[in-house]
Every structure is written in C-alpha cells, then in structure tokens.
Amino acid sequence: xxxxxxxxxxxxxxxxxxxxxxxxxxxxxxxxxxxxxxxxxxxxxxxxxxxxxxxxxxxxxxxxxxxxxxxxxxxxxxxxxxxxxxxxxxxxxxxxxxxxxxxxxxxxxxxxxxxxxxxxxxxxxxxxxxxxxxxxxxxxxxxxxxxxxxxxxxxxxxxxxxxxxxxxxxxxxxxxxxxxxxxxxxxxxxxxxxxxxxxxxxxxxxxxxxxxxxxxxxxxxxxxxxxxxxxxxxxxxxxxxxxxxxxxxxxxxxxxxxxxxx
Numbered sequence: 001x002x003x004x005x006x007x008x009x010x011x012x013x014x015x016x017x018x019x020x021x022x023x024x025x026x027x028x029x030x031x032x033x034x035x036x037x038x039x040x041x042x043x044x045x046x047x048x049x050x051x052x053x054x055x056x057x058x059x060x061x062x063x064x065x066x067x068x069x070x071x072x073x074x075x076x077x078x079x080x081x082x083x084x085x086x087x088x089x090x091x092x093x094x095x096x097x098x099x100x101x102x103x104x105x106x107x108x109x110x111x112x113x114x115x116x117x118x119x120x121x122x123x124x125x126x127x128x129x130x131x132x133x134x135x136x137x138x139x140x141x142x143x144x145x146x147x148x149x150x151x152x153x154x155x156x157x158x159x160x161x162x163x164x165x166x167x168x169x170x171x172x173x174x175x176x177x178x179x180x181x182x183x184x185x186x187x188x189x190x191x192x193x194x195x196x197x198x199x200x201x202x203x204x205x206x207x208x209x210x211x212x213x214x215x216x217x218x219x220x221x222x223x224x225x226x227x228x229x230x231x232x233x234x235x236x237x238x239x240x241x242x243x244x245x246x247x248x249x250x251x252x253x254x255x256x257x258x259x260x261x262x
Contacts, residue, residue, distance in 0.1 A: 002092070002108040003032055004195070005076040006180040006231035008187040008253040012042075012070035013228055017216050020065050021209035021236045025078055026055030029211040032078035035091040038064060039104045041073040041184035046102040050091040073182045077106035084133035093180075094139050096127055099154040101183045103143060107135035108233055109176030109192055114138065135179075138171050142181070157186060157252070161261045164188060165250050172248075180231065187253040189231050191245035196235060198242045199257055201227040207237045227256030 005022045007015050019038065027033045036055040039048040047069065055061040055078050077092035084090040092106040111134040125144035129136040145167045146160070154160065164181075168190050171177055178195050181188040189195060200207075202225075204218035231253070235242040245251060252259045 001082065001110060001176065002077060002079050003030075003233040004106055004108045004178060004180050004231070005074075005233075005236075006182075006187065006189060007071070007074040007228065008182075008231070008256055009072050009226070009228040010255040011226055012072055013226070014068035014070050015074050015076070016065055016068055017207070017209070017214070018230055018232075018236055019076060020214060021211040022076060022078065022232070023055040023061050023065065024211035026061070028056045032080040034079040034081040034086045035088070036061060036076070036078045037091045037093050037106070038074065038076040039093045039095065040069045040071040041102070041104075041182065042069075042071055044101060044184065046095065046104065046184065048093065048095055048104070050088055052086055052088045052091055073184050073187055075104050075106050075180045075182060077108075082110040082134075083112075084131055087131065089131035090133045090136070092135060094136050096139070096143055098143050098146060098183075099150075101154070101185065103181065103183045105135075105139040105142070105179060105181045107138060108178040108194075110134065111138060111171065111175035111177065114171065114174035134175075138177070138179075141171065142167055158261055160186070161250070161252060168250055178233065188250065189245065189253065190250045191247055193247060194233055195231065195245040196233075196242040197229055197231040197245065197258075198235075198237075198240055199227065199229050201256070206239070208239045209236060210238045211236070229253050229256045229258070
C-alpha cells in the first residue's frame, strides 16, 4: 500500500530532511512507484506538487528536496496503486476548499468494499471525485459530511472532531483507512493499521535517516522554543523513539504536539 508523511509544528519549518528519506521509498528503498505528492500550507495559501512518476525519478521531487519551503502543516504521499490507474488525477494529496479554507487529504490503505451504495448518501453534496480512487471518494464524503452538519461556517474544534470521528469510523468499516487531513489550522491523523509520530523539541539531538545515509544535528538548525511533530506510516530514522498510534485512534496535532479533545 501507499505511505504517508506529515508535519505539524509551532513555527514554519522545512521538511527537506524527512522528505529526503521518505521519497527514497518511492522506488529506491521500497516499491511505492505509482506517483507522489506533497502539500505545504502557508497562511491560508497552499502549495501542492504532484507527479505520476515515482518520487525517486521525479525532477519535481528533486526540486522539493532542494527547496526549503517553510510551513507549519505539510502532507506528503507516495503511491502504490490499489484502486485507480496510475495518473496525475489519482495522485495524493487531494485538495478542496470548504468554509473559505483549503483542505488537504492523503490516504494509505484500501477500501475494497467502499461503494456509493454502501454509504448513507444523504451526505452527498457538492464535493465529487475527479479521479477514480477510493481515497478521493472518501475525502469527498468527509467534506460533504462536514458541510451537511455545518453549512455556514467552520465549527469549534471539538464539534468538528466528533463529526470527523463518526464518519471516519463508518468509512473504516470498508477496509484500511490510515489518513492525514489538514486545513492549515487543524491537523488530523487517523490510524487504521499503521501510523506513528515523533515530537522533536529541546533538547535537540542528531537524527539519522533509515533510507539514506544522511544525519542532521537539529541542535544546530533550531531554536530552543521550536517544536515539530513528524507523522509517518513507518519511522524515518533509526536513532529516535517513534510513538505508535493505536488502531482506531484519531489524533489532532497543533503547535507540534497532539491535543487532548475532551
């Protein structure tokens, strides 16, 4: 299946180090060769790069590795196709506008039994898939559900979380549904089978990539107040402790750490 990479932090930060290792899994150290993409939020704007080529062969991926775009919310994806042909329209992350903000979504898994007839389609609305993946259908269903519950404006986080958790559980009945979702304000991650994270904060130390022979001493490139959460399908480094997200758990990250929703 595919792999996910996300970043949430308290100050705009570049993801070059993590993306260097992650993109190697798109054809060099792993076989996720059916396209890739990455999205960077910058205030209310969003830069998104997509390519149907493997990330290890993509000139666009090479550009992203060398271009230190600073962001507080980043979502990246490397694809191993299960549903939908290898094509640009089927590359994650997907993006839509709701309540005057961009929403970005990427999925790792397979929803073989996820068909329109199986879902309560009173939630059907203006968001429709462009490609032919189960992932984009699920994203559209989430946004249509949001809009159906809150037609005028974005609700407080707790109300939004409860609706997202409910529709996530419904979709997850149809298969594996690991995903990352953000609007540049809130960063959600759901684990169906496999997802983990690490929080980097003072005192910082050196980190070594699993997929490339690269080490960065974060003590030299950060300040004492920086805090960065990296979320990934599988750990990207071999000398740090990664926290495993439990199956069925929906986390919200803000300012580089998970929040407690109560």
